[in-house]
Each structure stands twice: as C-alpha cells, then as structure tokens.
Amino acid sequence: MAILGENAAGGIVVENGVIAACMAAGEEPDAPCDEVFDGSEHVVLPGLINTHHHFYQTLTRAYGPALDKELFDWLKTLYPVWAGLTPDYLDVATRLALAELLLSGCTTAADHHYVFPDGLEDAVDIQAAAAQEMGVRVTLTRGAMNLSVDDGGLPPRSVVQKGDAILADSARVIDAFHDPSAGAMIQIALAPCSPFSVTRETMADTAALAADRDVRLHTHLAETKDENTFCVEMFGCRPLDYLEQVGWLNDRVWLAHGIHFSPEEISRLGAAGTGIAHCPGSNMILASGLCPAIDLERAGSPIGIGVDGSASEDASNLIQEARQALQIQRLRYGAGQVSHTDVLRWATSGSAGCLGRDDIGEIAVGKQADLALFKLDEPRFSGAGDPLAALILCGAHRADRVMVGGDWRVLDGEILGTDIEDLMARHHDAARGLTRAAG
Numbered sequence: 001m002a003i004l005g006e007n008a009a010g011g012i013v014v015e016n017g018v019i020a021a022c023m024a025a026g027e028e029p030d031a032p033c034d035e036v037f038d039g040s041e042h043v044v045l046p047g048l049i050n051t052h053h054h055f056y057q058t059l060t061r062a063y064g065p066a067l068d069k070e071l072f073d074w075l076k077t078l079y080p081v082w083a084g085l086t087p088d089y090l091d092v093a094t095r096l097a098l099a100e101l102l103l104s105g106c107t108t109a110a111d112h113h114y115v116f117p118d119g120l121e122d123a124v125d126i127q128a129a130a131a132q133e134m135g136v137r138v139t140l141t142r143g144a145m146n147l148s149v150d151d152g153g154l155p156p157r158s159v160v161q162k163g164d165a166i167l168a169d170s171a172r173v174i175d176a177f178h179d180p181s182a183g184a185m186i187q188i189a190l191a192p193c194s195p196f197s198v199t200r201e202t203m204a205d206t207a208a209l210a211a212d213r214d215v216r217l218h219t220h221l222a223e224t225k226d227e228n229t230f231c232v233e234m235f236g237c238r239p240l241d242y243l244e245q246v247g248w249l250n251d252r253v254w255l256a257h258g259i260h261f262s263p264e265e266i267s268r269l270g271a272a273g274t275g276i277a278h279c280p281g282s283n284m285i286l287a288s289g290l291c292p293a294i295d296l297e298r299a300g301s302p303i304g305i306g307v308d309g310s311a312s313e314d315a316s317n318l319i320q321e322a323r324q325a326l327q328i329q330r331l332r333y334g335a336g337q338v339s340h341t342d343v344l345r346w347a348t349s350g351s352a353g354c355l356g357r358d359d360i361g362e363i364a365v366g367k368q369a370d371l372a373l374f375k376l377d378e379p380r381f382s383g384a385g386d387p388l389a390a391l392i393l394c395g396a397h398r399a400d401r402v403m404v405g406g407d408w409r410v411l412d413g414e415i416l417g418t419d420i421e422d423l424m425a426r427h428h429d430a431a432r433g434l435t436r437a438a439g
C-alpha cells in the first residue's frame, strides 16, 4: 500500500468516522477491529477536495454555440440558456456532478451556484438535499448576480436578482444549512459571482454579513484580461484594489482563478491569507491564462484545486485536474519547481485551507476518515515506479474505493445507492430540455 499522509504504511484505524490511529509498517491495532479492508493493492490519498464548481453547468457541456470562445463571449452565449434552469434540472445536475466527483476520488466539493431565475429561489435547498442523500461533504456557496447589462454589467436581466433579496436569502440559507462543527457535511459560504455581474454595494454588504455570521466568502477574480479592463473602466481600479475596497481582502475569502495579478498584488494576497482555487482545465480551455500558484503559495495564500463549471472545463474529475495543475504550472515555473506531491497537497490540505477546514484534507489522527483509494491495474499504469507519482503522471481518472466520514461511498468503482445509468439518462434528458428551450 502506498499512502499520502502520516506514516500509515501499516494501516489506518477508523472509529466513529474519524481516523483513530495510523500504523507504521508491521504495526497492529491496539484492539481488534469490527471490519478490516486489505488495501495492499491500493494507493491511498486523503479524500480530494474540490474548491470551485458550478454543478448546473454539467447540463451545457460542449454546447455547440459556446465552443471556441473566451470567457466574456462564452458567458454571453450561455446566460440565456441558464435562464431556463428549473428545480428538476438543478437537482439532476447536482447529482450527476457529485457522482462524477466521487468517482474521481473527491469527498468534499464546493459549488458556486449563482443563477436564480424565477422559480429557482430554493436552489441551495435542492443542492443540500442531493448532497445529503449522496453522502458527499459540500460547501454550498450562495452565489448572486445583480449587475445586469442595463447597469453596465455582463449578464442579461433574466438572470439577476435584487440586492436585498440576495442578502435575505443568504441569511436564510446560513440559518438553514450551515454547520460550523468538525465533521460537518454541509457548510454555507456567500459568493457574489464576479466584479462584472455584482454591484459594489452587494459585495460590501455580503462581506459584512459573512463576518457577522462567521461564514466564508468566495468569488471569481482576476480570471481574464477582459475583467481587468472592465474593472478599470467601471470602478477606476484593478480587480484586487476593488476587492480590498469592498472589504474582501482577508483570510475569510477564497478566490476562483486568481490569474492576472502583479507581484505586488501577490504579496498583498499572501499577507492577507486569501485563498486561491486554481482551475487549470478551465483556464486552458477558455485561454484565460496561467495562475501564479507557486508564487501565491510562497506569499502565504492557501492554494486549492477546482474543476470549475462543466461548461468551461467540461469535466468534473478532480484527480485529472491535479494532473492538469502539474502540467500548466510546469509550463510557468519549470520541472524543478512543481512536483506531483505539490499538486496532491493542493488538491487535499490546500483545498481544505481554502474552505477554512482543518478537519479534512489529511490522513492523520483526529482528521475525518475521508479517503480515496486508487488501483494501478490499468494499462496506463503498467510498469510505473513511484505509485503516488504514477497517479498524476500516468493519468489516474477513477477511484476504486472512496470513504467519507468512515462510510464507503464508492466500492469497486461504483457509487453505493446510485443507479448511475438512470441518473445519466435523466441528466441527458434535462440537458436536451434546457438547451432546446433556448432554441
């Protein structure tokens, strides 16, 4: 057995959902165990943690009219389609995304849901119910848009809400779902979408609400050069200055993307402890740029990995995303500056730091028993040397077993309690329904 974590080559004892002991090779548990699993054929990782996603976008993967576009044109093509989201569509999209993530070794996922057309006011409730049933830990971020084209923003009126409605629902979902305790299955964060879709006032009001209720804050920032240009024209400053002005430059915040920062801005982010969800696949597909992840981490920012919405990256596979992080970061920094252990750290404890959690992301005594077990039994791994490096370099894409809080959720590559064929059929119909409605 190869393992990323405390010296646990002899095994891991799990009790009440928590890691009770890590044994060195040759060691035995102090007391007999009720159930024993022989992991000698597996590579064992802490459950992977996804820090940025838009589950609903699984319905618009590889959507023809949005192909081969950069962010702003891609968004303008898709906003009218997403305006047709219904509660049923969101439910099946959430389940499909969680299934895809689980099968890639992910045990905790953050979702950023920011599309609230009429009739979908209970989006967070729908997602919470789906996650609870599937047994995946989630940080559901209550997204928001209230700056439409009429007010100088990017989205159409059909997908924006009023600022007071956003704040009221943000407070409601914190009350209803946020569990601050260790081992929490559901946490809530607040997440106005981006500088080009939210007003300055709502950004500031949301920061105040998050501080008052002690929940985390999330948004997209410095994703594209177009965004920099937008901020200079709309707010008279660069995105990070704007972030600071609205009370967001602190360690309560993690940002999606974080690409177009100057060295001085990287120092400010690191000093503030602001986290970055690095989303390499999306950044490559949309040609957004290369996140300076190594510099940000050295400056003090937690770095996590995010698959981003499945219409830009088109996949929700976290172990593959870690491989993409290695590849893109090597293009920026060279082979000697980033290794498979760096990207595995980002996808586990780094991501946990972004989500403000110290109970997950590591195999260590006292941490939640969230584990991802991979087998190296496919042709792509044949002949591999270092098993942990092989996961990343040979392109692992499917976990054999996944445990969340001491309970198996995936066995032999299959999700327990989920009829995947039925889920895919319903998801396929929902995707066709949504895109057909948009014409």
Ligand SMILES: [Zn+2]
Binding pocket: 052, 053, 054, 112, 220, 256, 308, 309
């Ligand atoms: Zn995103």
